[in-house]
Every structure is written in C-alpha cells, then in structure tokens.
Amino acid sequence: MFSTRLPASLVPTPLAAAVAARRARGGRLLDLTISNPTTAGLAYPETLATAWSNVAALRYDPDPRGTHAARATICRWYASVGETVPADRLVLTASTSEAYSHLFKLLCDPGDRILVPCPSYPLFEHLAHLDGVATDRYAFRDAGRWVLDEVELDAQVTPRTRALIVVSPNNPTGSVPSAREWEAIGDVCRRHGLALIVDEVFSAYPLGPARPGQDEPGHVTTPEVPGVLTVRLNGLSKLIGLPQAKLGWMLVGGPDDRVRAALDALDVIADTYLSVSTPVQAALPALLEAGASVRAQIQARLRANLAGITARVTGSAIDVRVPDGGWSVVLRVPCLGGPDDLALALLDHDVLVHPGYFYDLPHDGYVVLSLLAPEGDVREGLEALCTLPLLQLT
Ligand SMILES: Cc1ncc(COP(=O)(O)O)c(C=O)c1O
Known part of the structure; x- marks a missing residue:
C-alpha cells in the first residue's frame, strides 16, 4: 500500500524497544546520546524568546x-x-x-x-x-x-x-x-x-x-x-x-x-x-x-567533556578517537560481544549510549558518546563504561 521509499520495517529494533521500556519505567537515566541542545541544561537567554x-x-x-x-x-x-x-x-x-x-x-x-x-x-x-x-x-x-x-x-x-x-x-x-x-x-x-x-x-x-x-x-x-x-x-x-x-x-x-x-x-x-x-x-x-551565548556554552561544554573523557580513559583499555570538532566522540572499546551487548549492559546501569553501528562503524567495539550531555552525566556514565566487566573480554 505504501511506497518503497519508506523503510522495509517500521518495527523498533530490540535495542530501541529496550530503551523505550527503560524510559517508561522512569527513574534516573544518564543519556549520553543527547543531541537536542534544548534538553541539555543550557541557559537560553530570554531575548531568544522575545526575538520573535x-x-x-x-x-x-x-x-x-x-x-x-x-x-x-x-x-x-x-x-x-x-x-x-x-x-x-x-x-x-x-x-x-x-x-x-x-x-x-x-x-x-x-x-x-x-x-x-x-x-x-x-x-x-x-x-x-x-x-x-x-x-x-x-x-x-x-x-x-x-x-x-x-x-x-x-x-x-x-x-x-x-x-x-x-x-x-x-x-x-x-x-x-x-x-x-x-x-x-x-x-x-x-x-x-x-x-x-x-x-x-x-x-x-x-x-x-x-x-x-x-x-x-x-x-x-x-x-x-x-x-x-x-x-x-x-x-x-x-x-x-x-x-x-x-x-x-x-x-x-x-x-x-x-x-x-x-x-x-x-x-x-x-x-x-x-x-x-x-x-x-x-x-x-x-x-x-542572542544565540551567541548558547553557542559559547555549548563550545565550553564540548571541550570540558572531551578533556574529562580523555583524562579518564588515558591508561585504560579504552581509546578516544580525538575529534577535530562536533558534538560527539567515538571511543574504541575492547568488547567483542554482539552489536547491542555493550549498550544493553550499560542500560542495566542506567546509562544510554549509541553503539557504533548506528553510524556504520564496525560492530566490534565502537561506542559513541554525546559531548553535549551535562558534564556530571558524562563523568558518571563514563565511569560505568570504564568499570563494566565486559571490558575484561580483551
Ligand atoms: C550532520 C548533520 N546534518 C544535518 C542535521 C540536521 O539538521 P537540521 O536540524 O538543520 O535539519 C544533523 C542533525 O543532527 C546533523 O547531525
């Protein structure tokens, strides 16, 4: 009935279903996939509203x-x-x-x-x-x-x-x-x-x-x-x-x-x-x-998160693929499980990350973190990643 321009299946993937179920349960979830700046705890000046x-x-x-x-x-x-x-x-x-x-x-x-x-x-x-x-x-x-x-x-x-x-x-x-x-x-x-x-x-x-x-x-x-x-x-x-x-x-x-x-x-x-x-x-x-102040806050946050992530993983089995710019960072993680294993294990610890394959990175051991997420969330979520027993699979 519908055109082939649409995806062949509109059924949520197992990971998307697990995330939806976890969100529905409520409670604190450290979202390290955040790409919506308006939900990232930034201060938006009122002049952005009066501009209209x-x-x-x-x-x-x-x-x-x-x-x-x-x-x-x-x-x-x-x-x-x-x-x-x-x-x-x-x-x-x-x-x-x-x-x-x-x-x-x-x-x-x-x-x-x-x-x-x-x-x-x-x-x-x-x-x-x-x-x-x-x-x-x-x-x-x-x-x-x-x-x-x-x-x-x-x-x-x-x-x-x-x-x-x-x-x-x-x-x-x-x-x-x-x-x-x-x-x-x-x-x-x-x-x-x-x-x-x-x-x-x-x-x-x-x-x-x-x-x-x-x-x-x-x-x-x-x-x-x-x-x-x-x-x-x-x-x-x-x-x-x-x-x-x-x-x-x-x-x-x-x-x-x-x-x-x-x-x-x-x-x-x-x-x-x-x-x-x-x-x-x-x-x-x-x-x-007025938006220049939002941009400045984002710039400062990206840099602080990248510095914090780099400092935490230095000397560990996780490698940062240092970005030249942008709102995210790719980590190379020594995890050889199935495509969703790492993300599901972190979800059990109330941490949400994107597996690398979302972006067509190879299945084995890439994870993508948002640099836009509040610094405390990134610190805590990264700690969970760094201490996961999955990493002992190396
Ligand atoms: C690389 C890239 N291009 C385009 C877009 C879409 O931007 P817009 O909100 O202007 O459609 C995004 C959104 O995240 C993006 O990451």
Missing part, C-alpha cells in the same frame, strides 16, 4: 531564496567568521534536512545515486530514499584519525552517481578532511562530473587547541574546490542550539555558469514549497545575536 515579536513578520512577501534582509544577516554572520559571502548565493530552507531534499530534487532523477560518508549520520540515507535516490558509501578508515579511503571513493562512483556528501566536522567522528583529502574529493567530483554537498552544521564547534586571545574557539571552513558546483549547508539547529527555530540555508558556489543555473532551478523547487516562515526570518538578527 517583530512586527515585520506580519507582512508576507515571499521570496523563494528567503527575504533579502535574512540573507544579508547570514552574510554578516559569515563576515564575522572571516568569509565574504554574496547574499544572492544563499537559499534559505526550513532545516538542513530540507536543504538535502531540495538538492536531491535538483541533482537527481529517481534511481540516481549519491555518495555518503561512512561512518556518518544515518539521516542521509533516509532523506535520499524519501526522494527516490539511492546511496553508496565511501569510507573514512580508523587509523587513529579518520583517513579517507581515496581508492574506494573513486571505485564507488557509478554512471548514475550525481553528488558526493562531505560532513565537516563529521557526525559522529568529528573528523575534518585534510587539505590533501579535499584535493582528492575535488578530483573525484571533477573527473565524474559530481556536485559536492558539504554539511557544515558543526562548523562552529572545532575542538582543536583554542586560539589565544579569541572569544570563540574559531570556525571550521571548507576550502574552495575549483571547478565543482559546491553547496555548503548550515543552520540555526546547531549554530545557536535552536532546532525548533527551523531555519537552515544553502550557500551555492563553484563555476559561475553552474551556480547561476543551480540557483535558477533551486528557485523553482523552493518556490513550490515556500516553507521558511516569515517570523524566523524577521527574528534572525536578534536570534543570531
């Missing part, structure tokens, strides 16, 4: 790319992180997820294919399938840091491949491609005529050493990839910790003729839905200003 009472929102004057004022505000934010961005290359969407959907409609016919990174965020495959697009994976391999498998990347391109997605910093590994890896990515895109989609939603959260004298710890940028239509994605979800604001955007770059053609076509797609609300666009300057 802008009378400009009472006038409806739709523009498929988003209001010029909102796009100019985003340009000012890019300028604040050292980038000059023309407003006419921005297209606003209701979320980054919607931006993906627009791009699949722009670039792919049903049955065409896109390349997605592995490990990475499982959402991309669902988004693609809902638009009738197939996915192939290319790998970043665990060599202490995450290294692009350049040979495999090239081999994964098929005659129907239309685009390649890079997530930088990646979710959940936090890896940022090196200059050499960006060159290899550009080379594959040019040789096969692929568009490049760069998901930069975690760009404001680098985790390298803080630069002296800077209020904020810097910004992860994407180098120019010559000769390639490149669409960079970002949004308020992560930038100011406000997913419910529902505002994302695409920044279209590359050869001028292709950029112009892509923007004209995106106008048609965006105009069909006009999904970006006027209130969020009118509120944007105030949201970005």
Whole structure:
C-alpha cells in the first residue's frame, strides 16, 4: 500500500524497544546520546524568546531564496567568521534536512545515486530514499584519525552517481578532511562530473587547541574546490542550539555558469514549497545575536567533556578517537560481544549510549558518546563504561 521509499520495517529494533521500556519505567537515566541542545541544561537567554515579536513578520512577501534582509544577516554572520559571502548565493530552507531534499530534487532523477560518508549520520540515507535516490558509501578508515579511503571513493562512483556528501566536522567522528583529502574529493567530483554537498552544521564547534586571545574557539571552513558546483549547508539547529527555530540555508558556489543555473532551478523547487516562515526570518538578527551565548556554552561544554573523557580513559583499555570538532566522540572499546551487548549492559546501569553501528562503524567495539550531555552525566556514565566487566573480554 505504501511506497518503497519508506523503510522495509517500521518495527523498533530490540535495542530501541529496550530503551523505550527503560524510559517508561522512569527513574534516573544518564543519556549520553543527547543531541537536542534544548534538553541539555543550557541557559537560553530570554531575548531568544522575545526575538520573535517583530512586527515585520506580519507582512508576507515571499521570496523563494528567503527575504533579502535574512540573507544579508547570514552574510554578516559569515563576515564575522572571516568569509565574504554574496547574499544572492544563499537559499534559505526550513532545516538542513530540507536543504538535502531540495538538492536531491535538483541533482537527481529517481534511481540516481549519491555518495555518503561512512561512518556518518544515518539521516542521509533516509532523506535520499524519501526522494527516490539511492546511496553508496565511501569510507573514512580508523587509523587513529579518520583517513579517507581515496581508492574506494573513486571505485564507488557509478554512471548514475550525481553528488558526493562531505560532513565537516563529521557526525559522529568529528573528523575534518585534510587539505590533501579535499584535493582528492575535488578530483573525484571533477573527473565524474559530481556536485559536492558539504554539511557544515558543526562548523562552529572545532575542538582543536583554542586560539589565544579569541572569544570563540574559531570556525571550521571548507576550502574552495575549483571547478565543482559546491553547496555548503548550515543552520540555526546547531549554530545557536535552536532546532525548533527551523531555519537552515544553502550557500551555492563553484563555476559561475553552474551556480547561476543551480540557483535558477533551486528557485523553482523552493518556490513550490515556500516553507521558511516569515517570523524566523524577521527574528534572525536578534536570534543570531542572542544565540551567541548558547553557542559559547555549548563550545565550553564540548571541550570540558572531551578533556574529562580523555583524562579518564588515558591508561585504560579504552581509546578516544580525538575529534577535530562536533558534538560527539567515538571511543574504541575492547568488547567483542554482539552489536547491542555493550549498550544493553550499560542500560542495566542506567546509562544510554549509541553503539557504533548506528553510524556504520564496525560492530566490534565502537561506542559513541554525546559531548553535549551535562558534564556530571558524562563523568558518571563514563565511569560505568570504564568499570563494566565486559571490558575484561580483551
Ligand atoms: C550532520 C548533520 N546534518 C544535518 C542535521 C540536521 O539538521 P537540521 O536540524 O538543520 O535539519 C544533523 C542533525 O543532527 C546533523 O547531525
């Protein structure tokens, strides 16, 4: 009755069912999978709420790319992180997820294919399938840091491949491609005529050493990839910790003729839905200003959690795969049980973690922790992980 775009089974996995049952029982649960900043115990300034009472929102004057004022505000934010961005290359969407959907409609016919990174965020495959697009994976391999498998990347391109997605910093590994890896990515895109989609939603959260004298710890940028239509994605979800604001955007770059053609076509797609609300666009300057304090709290928390985790596991059998940025960390854990064993054992200790396979990490011994969770929860949950008898399986 329903289309094959949907998952073959809608039955919860055994782990999801166990977590739901544990939540239903109530009581304290240390959630180290948290990715919703609004439930992470951060202080949201009241001005984030009052930002919405802008009378400009009472006038409806739709523009498929988003209001010029909102796009100019985003340009000012890019300028604040050292980038000059023309407003006419921005297209606003209701979320980054919607931006993906627009791009699949722009670039792919049903049955065409896109390349997605592995490990990475499982959402991309669902988004693609809902638009009738197939996915192939290319790998970043665990060599202490995450290294692009350049040979495999090239081999994964098929005659129907239309685009390649890079997530930088990646979710959940936090890896940022090196200059050499960006060159290899550009080379594959040019040789096969692929568009490049760069998901930069975690760009404001680098985790390298803080630069002296800077209020904020810097910004992860994407180098120019010559000769390639490149669409960079970002949004308020992560930038100011406000997913419910529902505002994302695409920044279209590359050869001028292709950029112009892509923007004209995106106008048609965006105009069909006009999904970006006027209130969020009118509120944007105030949201970005007030949201800076939320971002600063998140930055501080990520760094504190990463430092605490690294200090606790140093000298133990657990290894940290140090992220370059982002909201999570991958741990290599010496556990050889079934895919869910570790997560279920921790659930018995009231600790919730994501097994690595959620993100297509190999089954044996990867676990993903949120760096966004309150520091006390991370400390306590990590202690439970470090003292699990499962670790004696090494
Ligand atoms: C890498 C990545 N891209 C996109 C998204 C979706 O963001 P949005 O809320 O803007 O749709 C997420 C959400 O966690 C994400 O991790």
